[in-house]
Amino acid sequence: MVEQTKRTMTLNLTEAEMNVLEELSAQKELSKTALLRQALRLYQLVDARLARGEKILFEDEKKKARAELVFL
Amino acid sequence: MKIPVEIRDNSTGEIVQANLFDAITIEHFIETQKEWRPLVIAATRKLAASKLAAGDYVPAHFHWDWTSKEAQLKLLAIHFYGIEHLGVLQGIMKVESVGHVCRLPVQQGKPVIHIDYLEVAPWNVKQIMEALGKRTKYGAVGTRLIEAAVRHSIEEGFKGRVALHSLSTSERFYREVCNMTPVGRDSGKQNLLWCEFTPEQAQNFIGD
Numbered sequence: 001m002v003e004q005t006k007r008t009m010t011l012n013l014t015e016a017e018m019n020v021l022e023e024l025s026a027q028k029e030l031s032k033t034a035l036l037r038q039a040l041r042l043y044q045l046v047d048a049r050l051a052r053g054e055k056i057l058f059e060d061e062k063k064k065a066r067a068e069l070v071f072l
Numbered sequence: 073m074k075i076p077v078e079i080r081d082n083s084t085g086e087i088v089q090a091n092l093f094d095a096i097t098i099e100h101f102i103e104t105q106k107e108w109r110p111l112v113i114a115a116t117r118k119l120a121a122s123k124l125a126a127g128d129y130v131p132a133h134f135h136w137d138w139t140s141k142e143a144q145l146k147l148l149a150i151h152f153y154g155i156e157h158l159g160v161l162q163g164i165m166k167v168e169s170v171g172h173v174c175r176l177p178v179q180q181g182k183p184v185i186h187i188d189y190l191e192v193a194p195w196n197v198k199q200i201m202e203a204l205g206k207r208t209k210y211g212a213v214g215t216r217l218i219e220a221a222v223r224h225s226i227e228e229g230f231k232g233r234v235a236l237h238s239l240s241t242s243e244r245f246y247r248e249v250c251n252m253t254p255v256g257r258d259s260g261k262q263n264l265l266w267c268e269f270t271p272e273q274a275q276n277f278i279g280d
Contacts, residue, residue: 044147
């Protein structure tokens, strides 16, 4: 593919954070690096849409409930 | 960065070298509006005015406007690829790595690269050029872009899984040329056909 230069960093996680990372990685069949890269992409995308004045809503069709996610 | 890819010069039948690149700018989007859209619209007008039989081709993307996607150039979740030959844009594609998951039962819920838009220059589309009484210039541009999506998926750790909503005019290409699996029509997206590559299908497609 069109190759991108990559930079390396050390990431310190608590055991609980690492457990979640490992659990999600296994569930999604992604490496831990790939999962964290995905998380960064999602964070930036959500942030950009919120900056445009959009909202993030969680909807439970069965319970007819809606909740807005407030983002940092 | 650019990488060489092979496309077919339809005037000679010979394979020529083009460049696949991802450094898409607003200038490329403007090029599609300025150079491509008038041809697509002209062909659409001619085809719509002619007596069409059921199943005849009418461009379903005549209204597309790539320039509206400028703000997305900065997003990591969205990637654009282009194919250039002799300094002219021959095809362009937008892929998303966030916001979609696989729907095919064998890989349901797994991460997937979603091809949101893919357009080949109108002079490379047989039906458009036939409507205008001309011949196409290059072949295999769409195929090279789909291959780029598969490689992007592999690079993201998605094992080659790729999905898209096919326009009715492109269904045959995705099903028969790419061998993607047609999963079903999406009522939330103009009833377009959702197609997917499994990792095995993707591998067969790129032939690595």
